[in-house]
Amino acid sequence: MGTRxxxxxxxxxxxxxxxxxxxxxxxxxxxxxxxxxxxxxxxxAGPLDPLAVVDELARAVEPGLVAIPSGRYFGFVIGGGLPAAVAADWLTSAWDQCPGLYACGPAAAVVEEVAGAWLRDLLGLPERASFAFVPGCQTAHLTCLAAARHHVLRARGWDVEERGLAGAPLIRVVLGAKRHVSVDRALRFLGIGRASLVVVPDDGAGAVRVDRLREAVEKDSAPTIVCAQAGEINTGGFDDLDDIADVAERTGAWLHVDGAFGLWAAASPALRHLVRGAGRADSWALDTHKWLNVPYDSGLALCAHPDAHRAAMSVTADYLVQGGPGDPREPMDWTPAFSRRARGFAVYAALRSLGRDGVAELVERSCAHARRFADGVTEIPGCRVLNDVVLNQVLFRFGDDRTTDLVLRTVVESGEAWISGTTFDGRRAIRLSVCNWQTSENDIARTLRAFREAVGGVRRRDGQKNAGPRRRRVS
Structure with a gap:
């Protein structure tokens, strides 16, 4: 059988x-x-017909596939795949371009240039900001924080790319107690360990306490990076980015924003107030495989200081063909990877298919679904919603830890929905995340029905267990 x-x-x-x-x-x-x-x-032992390989692979993996593109997948803030983005991603594999260098894939390099500028504008970030297409927010943090490391050490007269970290001024990183673990991991990759972290308590809803953050930053004159968060992973809560930007500007600290999913609120006129002050930061990390609904993997790193960004990432070698007529943008100057997937095609297709209004509508519709679910689940006896649903996250529990976990397992095993559990303030909870373009009112209704049935089933089983064996009547 041929390729076609x-x-x-x-x-x-x-x-x-x-x-x-x-x-x-x-x-x-x-x-x-x-x-x-x-x-x-x-x-x-030997070759096999490609059609047989693909058919056998599809049959073998089918029972192990999670229906992540489904409108009833609510786990881990994972989006689906817009039709235009999926189609563009199929073409990306067929075209097989390498956007490490402009010379390897001119169209792939230019589509990243265009799509990156569109995203920067859509999210209200400075026009001067540089950007890099990366696998996801983890690598976006790595890229941004590498630029931050360069910047704060350069200000103290230390060239980290030339001299490394041995003997360098110690860097402090001030961040919230409810930060995402990917920030810590990126810092570790950059040689900044836990001893350099200054952890600030949160307000009980996931947002950092700005008064305590201000005290921590002003306490020491060491080179400082502040990490703030737009959208806490459990509650969806936002740090006060405007007040934190005031602190960073006054002290000369670098402000990095983890906006994995929450920064997309900037695309919505109705939700933009949640990220007020975000444009004053020095760097931003976000995922496009979340709310933009492009296939995995796809993330973006942006930096308000292109010189620092480029200094931290760029590389040269005699064999690399860089530059050329028209002064093309060299993707390798901005990302930590040589060989990588041409992620810009799918992002470009998603943005073209939705437009500015479509992105806003997608974000707002997802948040409306989250509120609808929160309203419905609170009507189930024994359920308590733990957060103000400010975005797309609903955090809730049923009585004690055992009941919460049992209800969640029952719903997941029913196949009606997939939702992730979590621990919040030391107790078990359930976290529902809405960011899939396919999620409908019917999907929310089906999921609520699954929870009602699960709670009823758990209560019946517990009632039977507590009732014990019946006594035989003696006549």
């Missing part, structure tokens, strides 16, 4: 998967041992 027939069959398989989402269980049905048995075995 293979790709047509593959497209049919992919379309079948997407069309099955509304009726199939959201969670996987196969366990790890089953999947190992389906996929494992010795290295094949």
């Amino acid at each position: 027939e293979l790709l047509e069959r593959t497209a049919e398989t992919a379309i079948g998967w997407l069309e099955s989402l509304d009726g199939r269980p959201v969670g996987a049905s196969a366990g790890v041992e089953d999947l190992r048995a389906r996929l494992g075995g010795p290295v094949p």
